[in-house]
Amino acid sequence: MKKVIELIAKEFNKRELTWAIGGSYLLKRYGIEIGFDQLDIMVSEDSIEEVNKIMSELAEKLEVENNDNYQTDYYSSYQMVDQTINIICNLKCDFEESFIYSFDKEDINSNVKSNNEKIYFSHLLDWYVIYQETQSEEVLNLIETHYENGTFLNNERFTSKFGMSDIPFVKERYSNLKKRIYQVG
DSSP: OHHHHHHHHHHHHHTTOOOEEEHHHHHHTTTTSSOOOOOEEEEEEGGHHHHHHHHHHHSSOOOOOOTTBBSSSEEEEEEEEEEEEEEEEHHHHEESSSEEEEOOGGGEEEEEEETTTTEEEOOOOHHHHHHHHOOOHHHHHHHHHHHTTTTTOOOOHHHHHHOOOGGGGHHHHHHOOOOOOOHHO
16 A cells, blocks of 8 residues: 555645545554555545546546435545555535535645655544544544544634534534543533
């Protein structure tokens, strides 16, 4: 997987695209194993056309099955060296409540250098919200355990990115998690 990520990063960075790794590979970075080995890459709306060109040159495009719960603006999957890579732009889903996650530069949390290429990562808190919205209870519990074990929970990010009133189910769970971590109220 490392070589695949480095190759993708090289091509995306050369063109100054806005992108970051999320999903199961992001979780692995925090020691959270969920049993999936796919690479989810979030891209900004202004980068998607170029990303699509690059991925078409680097990998084989896979057929994607429709799911009525998702109305994402752009979602595609690719196969590259036995790895599945999902490209996601403006994630939209409708399970318990409608939800939109529009990725941009402010949503890049960190980067690491690997073979002289910057590898960008999303915020773990963003994926906490995404997994809540997609009803991935097992993953949510793992992320909550990670936070309960001492990682600071950035509540400013939660409010500024998502807006507490926009996603009431997530707000309630997030508030309960903060109470457990900080033993408040």
